[in-house]
C-alpha cells in the first residue's frame with residue numbers, strides 16, 4: 001500500500017522504516033523537500049522510500065500517519081489539506097505545551113474539554129481521523145512484542161468504524177494482536193489517551209527501561 005508518514009522526528013522515521021520492512025511504499029513528509037533526516041531515510045532503502053513536502057506526501061498516501069509536533073499539527077496539515085481529504089489519517093501526535101517547561105503540560109486549548117485528535121477532525125471533516133499508538137515510546141509502537149510478548153494495551157479511537165477496522169488490520173501487520181487493541185469509541189477518546197503523556201512521564205521517571213500500559217479487568 002502507498003502510505004504517507006508526515007513527520008521526520010523519531011516517531012515518523014521509526015514508523016516509516018517498519019512499514020517499508022513490511023513491504024509498503026512510503027513517502028515521508030516534511031516542511032521542506034530537502035530535509036536532511038527525510039533524505040537520509042530515503043537513501044537508506046533501495047526501493048519503496050521517498051520524501052517530499054507534507055502536501056506531496058499526503059497526496060501520495062492512501063493512508064496517512066500524522067507524526068508532527070503537536071502544536072504545529074493543524075498548521076502543517078492545512079498545508080496538505082487537499083491530500084488528506086477523504087482519507088484515513090492515523091494520528092499519533094500529542095499537544096504538548098513546549099512553552100511552559102517542566103513539569104510537562106498540554107496546550108490549554110487542546111486538553112480537558114478538547115484534544116488534538118478532535119481538533120484535527122473538526123478542521124478536516126472529510127478526513128477520517130483515527131487516534132492510536134500515542135500512549136507509548138516510539139520503538140514500542142512498531143515492536144509490541146519487545147515487552148511481555150506484546151501483552152499490553154494500545155488504544156484506538158475515531159468516529160468512523162470502517163476506518164478503525166482498516167487501521168486495526170494495519171496494526172495487526174505491525175504486530176499488535178487484536179486482543180491488545182482497545183477501542184475507546186469516538187475521537188473524543190483522544191482526550192484521555194493524549195493526557196496519558198502526563199502519567200507516562202512520571203512512570204518513566206519512576207521505573208527503569210521500557211514499559212507500557214495494560215488494561216486488566
Ligand SMILES: NC(=O)c1ccc[n+]([C@@H]2O[C@H](COP(=O)([O-])OP(=O)(O)OC[C@H]3O[C@@H](n4cnc5c(N)ncnc54)[C@H](OP(=O)(O)O)[C@@H]3O)[C@@H](O)[C@H]2O)c1
Nearest residue numbers: 007008009010011030031067068069070072093094137138
Ligand atoms: N517520541 C515519542 O516516542 C512519542 C510517543 C508518542 C507520541 N509522540 C508524538 O508524536 C509526534 C512526533 O514526535 P517526534 O518525537 O517524532 O517528533 P517532533 O519533534 O515532536 O516532531 C517532528 C515533526 O514536527 C514538524 N514540525 C516541527 N516544527 C514545525 C513547525 N513549526 N511547523 C510545521 N511542522 C513542524 C517537523 O517538521 P520537519 O520535518 O519539517 O522538521 C517534524 O516533521 C509528536 O506529536 C509527539 O508528541 C511522540
